[in-house]
C-alpha cells in the first residue's frame with residue numbers, strides 16, 4: 001500500500017493510473033497551485049477513485065488570492081473529493097512564473113504571510129488539513145502554524161527538507177512531515193538523520209510530480225534509514241495520510 005501526499009497529476013491517463021494501482025497505490029492527493037489548477041485537481045479526483053484533491057494558492061502566486069478565489073475554494077470544497085487545503089505556504093527562495101520559468105524574485109513576504117494566514121483560516125473553517133510548502137527561513141512557518149490553531153484540523157509540511165531540530169518541533173506539535181523524492185535522493189546526512197529520528201507515525205511520502213511511482217524509491221530510502229521494509233513504510237505513510245485527511 002503506497003500513497004502520494006503531494007503530487008500534480010496534470011495529464012494523468014487511464015493507463016498510467018491503472019499502472020499506479022497495480023503497483024499498490026491506494027491514495028494520491030493531487031494539488032492545485034492556483035484557482036485554475038485547483039479546479040482541474042478536483043475534476044481529476046472526481047474521475048479516479050484513488051485520487052483526491054487539494055485546493056490552494058501557492059506562495060509563488062500569493063498575490064492572486066482574494067475573496068473571490070476564497071469563495072470558489074469554498075464551493076469546490078463542497079465536493080467530497082477535496083480533502084485538504086494545499087498547495088499553500090511561504091517561499092523566500094524564488095518562484096516559477098506562469099510561463100514556468102524560474103525567477104529569483106518572489107512575491108512580497110507580507111503578501112505571502114497574509115495569503116497563508118487567510119488559507120489557514122479557510123482550512124480551519126472547512127475542517128480540512130493544510131499541507132504546507134516551506135521555503136521560508138528557519139522555523140518561521142512552524143511558529144506561524146503553532147499560533148494558527150490549525151493543529152486541530154491537521155497539518156503537514158510537504159517536501160520537508162530541514163534538519164532534526166525542525167523535525168522535532170513539528171512532531172512535538174503534531175505536524176506531519178512529508179518526505180519528497182528529490183530531497184531524500186540528494187542524501188544529505190543531516191536530512192537522513194532527521195528522517196531516521198522522526199517517528200514513522202508522522203511521516204508521509206510524495207514526489208511533488210506527475211509520476212507517483214517515485215514514491216517507491218522514497219519508501220526504499222526511508223526504509224533504509226529506519227531499518228524497515230518498503231512495504232512497512234508504504235503502509236504506515238498511507239495510514240498516516242488517511243488519518244490526516246480524515247479518510
Ligand SMILES: [Zn+2]
Pocket residue numbers: 006007008031087208
Ligand atoms: Zn508541489
